[in-house]
Amino acid sequence: MKVVVLAGGTGAAKFVRGLVRVVDPRELTVIVNTGDDLEWWGLHVSPDLDTICYELGGLLDPQRGWGRREETFHCRDAMAALGRASWFNLGDRDLATHLFRSEQLRAGVPLSEVTATLCARWGIASHVLPMTDARVRTIVTMDDGDVPFQEFFVHRRHAGAVHAVRFEGAAGARPAPGVIDAIHEAAIVVIAPSNPVTSVGPILAVPGITEALNTTAARVAAISPITGSAAFSGPAARLMAMRGWPTTAVGVAMAYQSFLDVLLCDAGDAALGPEMEALGVRPVFTSILMSGTALAERLAKETLDAGAQ
Amino acid sequence: MKVVVLAGGTGAAKFVRGLVRVVDPRELTVIVNTGDDLEWWGLHVSPDLDTICYELGGLLDPQRGWGRREETFHCRDAMAALGRASWFNLGDRDLATHLFRSEQLRAGVPLSEVTATLCARWGIASHVLPMTDARVRTIVTMDDGDVPFQEFFVHRRHAGAVHAVRFEGAAGARPAPGVIDAIHEAAIVVIAPSNPVTSVGPILAVPGITEALNTTAARVAAISPITGSAAFSGPAARLMAMRGWPTTAVGVAMAYQSFLDVLLCDAGDAALGPEMEALGVRPVFTSILMSGTALAERLAKETLDAGAQ
Numbered sequence: 001m002k003v004v005v006l007a008g009g010t011g012a013a014k015f016v017r018g019l020v021r022v023v024d025p026r027e028l029t030v031i032v033n034t035g036d037d038l039e040w041w042g043l044h045v046s047p048d049l050d051t052i053c054y055e056l057g058g059l060l061d062p063q064r065g066w067g068r069r070e071e072t073f074h075c076r077d078a079m080a081a082l083g084r085a086s087w088f089n090l091g092d093r094d095l096a097t098h099l100f101r102s103e104q105l106r107a108g109v110p111l112s113e114v115t116a117t118l119c120a121r122w123g124i125a126s127h128v129l130p131m132t133d134a135r136v137r138t139i140v141t142m143d144d145g146d147v148p149f150q151e152f153f154v155h156r157r158h159a160g161a162v163h164a165v166r167f168e169g170a171a172g173a174r175p176a177p178g179v180i181d182a183i184h185e186a187a188i189v190v191i192a193p194s195n196p197v198t199s200v201g202p203i204l205a206v207p208g209i210t211e212a213l214n215t216t217a218a219r220v221a222a223i224s225p226i227t228g229s230a231a232f233s234g235p236a237a238r239l240m241a242m243r244g245w246p247t248t249a250v251g252v253a254m255a256y257q258s259f260l261d262v263l264l265c266d267a268g269d270a271a272l273g274p275e276m277e278a279l280g281v282r283p284v285f286t287s288i289l290m291s292g293t294a295l296a297e298r299l300a301k302e303t304l305d306a307g308a309q
Numbered sequence: 310m311k312v313v314v315l316a317g318g319t320g321a322a323k324f325v326r327g328l329v330r331v332v333d334p335r336e337l338t339v340i341v342n343t344g345d346d347l348e349w350w351g352l353h354v355s356p357d358l359d360t361i362c363y364e365l366g367g368l369l370d371p372q373r374g375w376g377r378r379e380e381t382f383h384c385r386d387a388m389a390a391l392g393r394a395s396w397f398n399l400g401d402r403d404l405a406t407h408l409f410r411s412e413q414l415r416a417g418v419p420l421s422e423v424t425a426t427l428c429a430r431w432g433i434a435s436h437v438l439p440m441t442d443a444r445v446r447t448i449v450t451m452d453d454g455d456v457p458f459q460e461f462f463v464h465r466r467h468a469g470a471v472h473a474v475r476f477e478g479a480a481g482a483r484p485a486p487g488v489i490d491a492i493h494e495a496a497i498v499v500i501a502p503s504n505p506v507t508s509v510g511p512i513l514a515v516p517g518i519t520e521a522l523n524t525t526a527a528r529v530a531a532i533s534p535i536t537g538s539a540a541f542s543g544p545a546a547r548l549m550a551m552r553g554w555p556t557t558a559v560g561v562a563m564a565y566q567s568f569l570d571v572l573l574c575d576a577g578d579a580a581l582g583p584e585m586e587a588l589g590v591r592p593v594f595t596s597i598l599m600s601g602t603a604l605a606e607r608l609a610k611e612t613l614d615a616g617a618q
Contacts, residue, residue: 041408041409042408042411043408068387071383072383074380074383074401075402075404075405076405077402078377078401078402078403078404078405079405079408079409082409082427082430083430084405084409092381092383092384092387092401092404093384093386093387094387095384095387095404096384096385096388096391096393097387099350099351099352099384100350100388102351103351106351118391121390121392
């Protein structure tokens with residue numbers, strides 16, 4: 001059974017960890033947000049691609065949820081001593097990924113091919129695709145002007161009012177090779193419990209992807225990143241409010257309304273069921289907390305089951 | 310008293326360690342070989358500049374004589390796991406230097422300015438100048454063709470017959486800002502105990518530098534990198550033979566004959582004295598072994614004394 005996941009970083013990686021325990025990893029395609037990619041110390045960094053690949057390759061640090069296991073930060077500290085910005089934490093092992101990628105990109109190799117090479121070297125059987133090979137950048141408009149996503153998310157720790165979010169370059173971007181086919185060939189497309197605005201939003205903004213989701217024969221399921229009116233982590237609720245969506249699972253259903261069949265929500269949100277059904281979305285109330293591999297595996301299985309109905 | 314040193318890497322760093330204990334570091338200018346610079350993992354690496362700067366900044370690993378103290382190599386190992394060449398050992402802390410330099414060079418900042426910035430950040434009071442801001446590459450012709458210097462020196466561990474050495478780009482290069490003035494303003498110019506062919510040779514190949522040495526009012530002293538007929542380390546003797554020079558201190562005197570006043574040689578080489586004098590070079594026989602800072606300091610003092618006579 002072919003499965004596609006639309007993914008941001010940390011939350012999506014948790015779900016994928018469970019998913020590869022209940023599907024054949026070779027049948028899994030993960031389409032990953034690259035809107036929060038950045039140039040750092042002259043290197044091209046793709047935080048969400050790396051988080052997903054590190055998870056699938058068994059390299060992800062399980063405590064932090066980003067970066068590599070048993071990581072050190074000696075280069076970062078030496079950069080700080082040279083007076084360079086060091087708030088974006090690139091580890092020493094992690095640097096190899098960015099050096100490898102940057103050199104290939106500079107030589108004209110598309111991001112999707114570089115990602116495939118990295119996956120092959122790390123022994124990853126699943127297919128990991130960037131949403132696009134084009135440059136798309138998530139830009140956040142704050143009181144003091146526009147800032148790139150990582151500046152907002154990491155450096156400012158997502159503090160401060162957000163007036164707008166846009167995906168620079170998305171309108172002219174094309175889906176990476178394989179993205180549209182994967183969506184059409186899947187039995188189920190799962191939208192990971194990622195931020196609907198800044199993690200999944202950039203993917204949906206690449207022309208052709210939302211259309212493929214609207215027209216695929218696959219069932220489309222999502223896992224809510226929100227319980228009650230609070231996100232598991234990060235600024236999802238505030239950003240959803242900025243979009244005019246309720247900061248509940250109902251808002252998640254609205255974000256994906258045009259193509260969403262099933263939404264897995266927290267059991268405590270059962271009262272919201274009728275609102276979701278009114279949007280044409282079937283809610284499944286369960287435990288969506290993934291504190292550990294066993295819970296992630298159970299949620300993955302429930303998601304596939306819900307999609308099969 | 311203003312002192313200029315012409316320097317390669319490891320041997321020169323040992324001498325400089327002694328020298329800054331007997332001269333005011335602010336009066337010292339080190340002009341450094343960049344012929345063995347390389348692009349590695351997409352970064353610009355300047356091995357000799359780094360060795361000298363790390364020494365002056367108290368960052369040099371004292372055992373290896375290259376790279377930084379208390380270094381780790383996690384990025385290199387991760388690169389090897391990705392199938393990338395890893396024979397040139399860039400440490401994790403060391404990477405910061407190359408990332409910093411590469412980003413600045415890509416932005417159009419000349420190497421000499423980047424080096425000055427690095428020195429300032431590391432609290433180095435001496436002046437460290439690359440021989441040129443232009444791209445010069447030492448190329449070694451071997452049985453199987455031309456190889457860049459580091460490929461010969463590090464990857465092949467300087468094994469194999471060498472038929473020629475050339476300095477690509479040197480003929481069109483200009484000395485870096487400050488190089489010619491420093492040579493003219495110095496009381497003494499010291500040629501460090503570096504390989505005359507591949508460490509000092511590239512410096513002398515930059516048009517204007519040999520002329521400045523020929524015409525400066527400064528005394529010019531050199532320390533032989535050879536005792537008897539063996540170099541302290543590396544392929545100096547073989548490369549000197551290829552140039553047609555004797556593989557003794559006499560060969561060193563011949564390499565620098567047009568400007569050399571004094572040559573510090575091993576006491577065991579006293580029998581070679583008349584040959585050196587016949588070349589117009591005054592030999593000083595002493596202990597030129599620098600196994601430790603105290604010996605390096607004594608040799609530096611003797612060099613300055615010899616130059617003052």
